[in-house]
Ligand SMILES: Nc1ncnc2c1ncn2[C@@H]1O[C@H](COP(=O)(O)OP(=O)(O)OP(=O)(O)O)[C@@H](O)[C@H]1O
């Protein structure tokens with residue numbers, strides 16, 4: 001990169017091969033990439049939205065409607081497109097739902113910004129206007145939100161059903177919502193009149209087979225491992241649980257070694273000694289009073305046999321995450337040597353049982369010392385259904401948590417967006433010139449949610465929006481787009497409710513992302529590790545077709 005600087009001598013400040021893209025070009029390229037991402041997910045918004053089938057480089061197929069999942073799997077390349085992926089991930093991390101909406105909203109805010117900039121309004125004016133508008137919108141959400149009881153099951157269920165309305169498994173949302181609400185309430189902890197929910201306490205375990213209605217809440221943990229030996233008990237009550245992260249085998253030497261045995265007696269002595277070592281291991285387990293042992297590594301056949309004789313139940317090769325969950329739930333400490341097993345470090349569960357689920361055997365650890373440890377065992381026809389059910393349950397659990405923690409809800413179907421847009425327009429009227437335009441543009445952008453819902457439901461968006469707007473003028477706060485019946489309805493009467501937090505977070509993240517992209521007027525990209533042979537080189541040239549043209553998504 002060069003600039004004709006001192007005495008006609010170019011001053012080189014960047015490495016050869018660096019791409020630079022400045023001013024309007026840079027901004028437009030970014031905005032375009034971001035909007036393409038938004039367009040791609042738009043059709044999946046709402047209950048009538050489409051699903052996407054994504055095939056990764058290994059040929060694995062994912063069918064989903066979840067915004068964050070779609071974007072994660074899409075593997076986008078452009079930096080601005082990557083930012084959109086991050087926006088939806090942030091939404092997912094913060095509130096767990098609304099990951100499609102946030103991307104659609106960001107795309108629309110950028111689209112409106114382009115129109116403003118075409119009218120020679122400077123990006124900083126747009127940015128200031130957007131930030132101002134965002135603050136107003138958050139205030140409006142607070143004003144219109146309905147305060148609810150944080151532990152009211154009926155309310156929580158409505159919110160869960162709404163979050164699943166747009167998913168492949170929506171037909172089963174009634175049952176799955178019950179499961180989600182029960183699980184959430186069980187792990188909710190009250191602190192000074194407020195509730196906190198740690199969703200990590202809820203373990204999701206999937207097993208294809210059966211039907212989605214067989215999905216249920218387990219008071220404890222489900223471990224996807226069978227009892228290691230057929231003679232071991234399949235049910236242990238009042239279990240003392242040991243967690244071992246070491247193998248119960250005779251360690252093989254790391255280097256090649258040979259043992260010289262010259263007589264049958266020596267041979268016997270050798271075998272006896274080996275057996276004794278294995279017996280000692282089992283004795284240590286028994287002496288520690290352990291009746292159920294979960295081992296992260298392997299267990300020798302002989303050890304299994306001796307343990308079975310002692311009536312000890314054991315499972316081996318557990319996942320690290322399962323071991324950690326067991327430690328949390330049963331109060332056991334994970335020890336790294338058989339010698340360290342002790343009564344003091346053992347955990348407790350009222351019942352440990354191996355059950356046959358479909359073709360597989362799973363181990364259920366129920367009635368744990370920590371009653372807040374629960375699992376949801378997800379069942380369903382095929383692996384893909386079970387996967388999507390897991391993602392949908394994640395959304396349902398998240399929205400239930402959102403409401404338990406911050407008990408404010410709004411009706412859905414685009415009603416809140418229409419209302420805040422209406423209020424924002426009125427606010428904009430009191431502003432001067434250019435900023436007014438930016439704030440009004442923000443208001444229009446908010447309406448992309450009901451507009452998209454209408455489009456996806458096969459309705460005329462212009463008619464639908466104007467009908468909703470006039471209803472809102474008349475004070476019908478929750479007039480929104482009833483996707484399922486293809487008309488404008490009072491969404492509160494349809495029990496379509498969402499956490500206010502989901503809406504607020506979407507507006508916050510979308511404003512942040514769009515203003516961030518608007519602020520960029522210079523893209524400096526280091527050259528790729530391996531430039532294509534014979535491609536344009538260095539100084540002043542712009543290899544790779546970045547400027548003006550659309551960079552790859
Ligand atoms: N029965 C319904 N009628 C109309 N709109 C609905 C209904 N149920 C849900 N919606 C609306 O659908 C939108 C949510 O759609 P969807 O769940 O597909 O996307 P998202 O929540 O933004 O993203 P994701 O769920 O993928 O994280 C919300 O605006 C919600 O109000």
Ligand SMILES: [Mg+2]
Pocket residue numbers: 097098099163166395
């Ligand atoms: Mg959703």
